[in-house]
Amino acid sequence: MSIFDPNDFLNSALTESVATKRELLPVGTVPAQIMKIEAKSGEKDGKKWVRLDAQLEITDPQYLQPTGQEKAVKTYGIMLDVDDNGMIQRGKGKNVMLGKFLEAAKCNQPGKRPSDAVGNWILIQIVHEPDRQDSSITRDNIKSVAGV
Numbered sequence: 001m002s003i004f005d006p007n008d009f010l011n012s013a014l015t016e017s018v019a020t021k022r023e024l025l026p027v028g029t030v031p032a033q034i035m036k037i038e039a040k041s042g043e044k045d046g047k048k049w050v051r052l053d054a055q056l057e058i059t060d061p062q063y064l065q066p067t068g069q070e071k072a073v074k075t076y077g078i079m080l081d082v083d084d085n086g087m088i089q090r091g092k093g094k095n096v097m098l099g100k101f102l103e104a105a106k107c108n109q110p111g112k113r114p115s116d117a118v119g120n121w122i123l124i125q126i127v128h129e130p131d132r133q134d135s136s137i138t139r140d141n142i143k144s145v146a147g148v
Contacts, residue, residue: 032056048086
């Protein structure tokens with residue numbers, strides 16, 4: 001196996017055009033494995049925010065066949081409800097998306113941690129939606145999650 005050399009790449013002529021458009025994942029429901037979970041936090045306009053990102057891997061060959069990919073990786077991002085101190089809010093109507101994700105991953109019970117979801121399988125619903133900044137671009141987004 002050869003090692004990538006950045007200088008060779010930068011100084012080599014293209015032998016064919018490089019793709020300028022990614023094939024969208026098909027609309028529908030497909031199993032995905034949770035590969036990684038990260039929590040991020042920050043502050044914007046004086047308000048604290050927390051986000052959970054779950055990296056999901058799709059490997060169903062029949063589902064992926066139209067894309068020409070062997071696997072696809074999607075990130076499911078959940079903005080969390082936090083109080084003024086940046087603590088996760090609990091209770092009725094709070095962090096419902098987080099609850100649904102943890103329920104789908106079989107981790108929404110006492111004693112379980114969000115990180116316990118890694119390795120578990122869930123069902124994700126893929127939809128096509130216009131990009132928020134450029135409506136001429138269509139994105140394949142995760143609309144919802146469910147248990148398998």
